[in-house]
Amino acid sequence: MPKIAINGMEREVPIGTLVLDACKQAGIDIPHYCYHPALTPVATCRMCMVEVKGMPKLATSCTTTVGPAPKDNPEGLAMEIFTNTPQVADARAGVMDFLLMNHPLDCPICDQAGECKLQDYSFQYGSGDSLMREPKRRYRYEDLGAKIVIDKNRCIHCTRCVRFTKEISGGSELTVAQRGADLEVTTYSGKSLDQNPFAGNVVDLCPVGALTSRDFRFRKRVWYLKSTPSISRHSAMGDPIWMDHEANTLYRFRPRPLEGRNDTHFISDEARYAYAGLNRPDRPAKPLLRGAEASVEAIRDAIQGPVAVVGQGVFGCDAAQRFGELASSVELRYASGDKTWPIQIAAQKSTDGVINRRGFMERGFRFQALDELLAAVKSGSVKSVIFLHDAFFSSEKETALLKEIAKAAAFSVAFEVEASDLGTTCSAWLPIANHAEESDFIVNHDGELRRYQKAIEPPKGVKTVAAWAKALLPVAATV
Ligand code: SF4
Ligand code: FES
Structure with missing residues (x-):
């Protein structure tokens, strides 16, 4: 296996390993939005950029892979990666500024608050200020059928949801329309997500609060919930799930991805909404x-x-x-x-x-x-x-x-x-x-x-x- 160095620490990884994954294995989390292990990489958000020695510009770690060691020095380093340089910090702050240009500051009423990557990365990597003085673009929220609600103001155009309906669930109900600042995620005319038996996954995939679940919306602030590892009975393989609950009441089921297992990232809506049937404290309890x-x-x-x-x-x-x-x-x-x-x-x-x-x-x-x-x-x-x-x-x-x-x-x-x-x-x-x-x-x-x-x-x-x-x-x- 070729040797690489990440911030000066040497380690060996197989050829073809994503730089983002190599960093994760080394205990260094690279911030990212559009990357998802089960979806085709598109490198659109630019949040995951790192410095690679010998490359003229910063590289997106979600699409850059580790190659072989140099031919003239098989024992030498195949790649030298830096994740903590001033250039990387500048790039991350710039991307955050750009993504927040149109994102509303409605965290107090947003369901994603508490598990929002935009909040987390803004706190960790943002500049703390905005260069934007112009008014933000505005949309009204829309129902994408009975299960999912979209708030386009919050969308950062990572296209995870679009890729999911195309590559995983297969219905291609979602697409991006318009261009530039007007870009918006929407459904093809006449389509909703109601016929998609895996639609609830787009809510988990959305790294911000643009896609929310009609079922869970405004019911509970996530920081009150405790998560217990469990499995779904409403699936063929006993899919691993999190049971989120508070005060002896179940509020939602979410997938519980297992390390290295892309087939465990998604659950069906049948499995997702099965929690409701288990909240029965008043059922008969006597022999x-x-x-x-x-x-x-x-x-x-x-x-x-x-x-x-x-x-x-x-x-x-x-x-x-x-x-x-x-x-x-x-x-x-x-x-x-x-x-x-x-x-x-x-x-x-x-x-x-x-x-x-x-x-x-x-x-x-x-x-x-x-x-x-x-x-x-x-x-x-x-x-x-x-x-x-x-x-x-x-x-x-x-x-x-x-x-x-x-x-x-x-x-x-x-x-x-x-x-x-x-x-x-x-x-x-x-x-x-x-x-x-x-x-x-x-x-x-x-x-x-x-x-x-x-x-x-x-x-x-x-x-x-x-x-x-x-x-x-x-x-x-x-x-
Ligand atoms: S709705 Fe969410 S998942 Fe879809 S593109 Fe926008 S931010 Fe990404
Ligand atoms: S995660 Fe790499 S560009 Fe978005």
């Missing part, structure tokens, strides 16, 4: 036995053996392990879940919406075997069935089969977040925590282990799958 409130001990005592379990493959591995132990034998561990997600983006690798299929199979659960269980229940070789279920991840056909099994069994129990058709069919029902309310992990379709952490507290009385399974275990395992 039920034949429709009436009951103790878990009463439910445990009513279970007759042999016991089979049906675990849905979207719950965590710890839950699967504990839940599986309720079955009278490993052969009586069945699995459900047949949700699919159509491929809508090139980065999506699978249509299978049962995100922990591998984790359940590794723990002895068998998918595609519910007919066998129905026959066993009808023949009386299985007396009780315990379900771990979320209605969203089973088709009507599968739900009908699960209900038939529950009806045919002498006794049945459902572990659910909220009572579904299956839950009300079962003899007993136990309220479980949703995946924002517990910590666990899954093994996704690529065999990657993905952890999620508890973000909010469940309502009083609601317990995790593992806790309920433990409470049922002493009798259920021996009947």
Whole structure:
């Protein structure tokens, strides 16, 4: 690998490494707006400029790559980079001045405040003054459909959003119109972002507050939010996300990009807006036995053996392990879940919406075997069935089969977040925590282990799958 020097520090990097990335690896953050690792570089903002020895002008580090060592000196430096010279500082201050020429000072009412690159870089690299004495250009904010609002006054023309709709989501709904000071990001006539199932990503991509989410707009100042690492159940791969929350309420889900993984920068709108369904502090929180409130001990005592379990493959591995132990034998561990997600983006690798299929199979659960269980229940070789279920991840056909099994069994129990058709069919029902309310992990379709952490507290009385399974275990395992 060729050797380079960054501000005098020598290190080795592969040929072709972006100077911006090489600096990042050396612990030096280069300010940037238009660069994004998952998008084609365009070098339009000029914020990332560095000095490279031998180059007549400053170079944009987002498009300059490290080459081989000099032919006449293979041990010598391939490149000498400087990020802290007066010329670089001048260039950054000049760019900030230029970008702020038309940007309004409306930070107190801007949703991006607190996570705005313009604020951060202005503070770190700006001149603190403006040469601009003329009035700023003015636009009214516009809806780009029902999900996204654009405030063109704030746009710095980095074109990240435009490149996203062209290169990643594919609909090319956004474009730049006009020229020079009148340049504006807009949609092609008649188009909105409503048909784009990944539209919410443009809000994350926008480094300033020009693109905001209708859903989150003006709801919470971001500095009050705590971010908990989690995963999305509304995706094929268990996409890593941040759950942003405050005072036991979830406010938004955002992608949580993994280092070096461009496929983890974006989530679907389905995954993004799923937070709303998890804010249910007032849901039923008491165990039920034949429709009436009951103790878990009463439910445990009513279970007759042999016991089979049906675990849905979207719950965590710890839950699967504990839940599986309720079955009278490993052969009586069945699995459900047949949700699919159509491929809508090139980065999506699978249509299978049962995100922990591998984790359940590794723990002895068998998918595609519910007919066998129905026959066993009808023949009386299985007396009780315990379900771990979320209605969203089973088709009507599968739900009908699960209900038939529950009806045919002498006794049945459902572990659910909220009572579904299956839950009300079962003899007993136990309220479980949703995946924002517990910590666990899954093994996704690529065999990657993905952890999620508890973000909010469940309502009083609601317990995790593992806790309920433990409470049922002493009798259920021996009947
Ligand atoms: S709207 Fe935001 S992401 Fe799009 S070009 Fe303007 S600043 Fe960049
Ligand atoms: S980040 Fe390099 S020019 Fe914009």
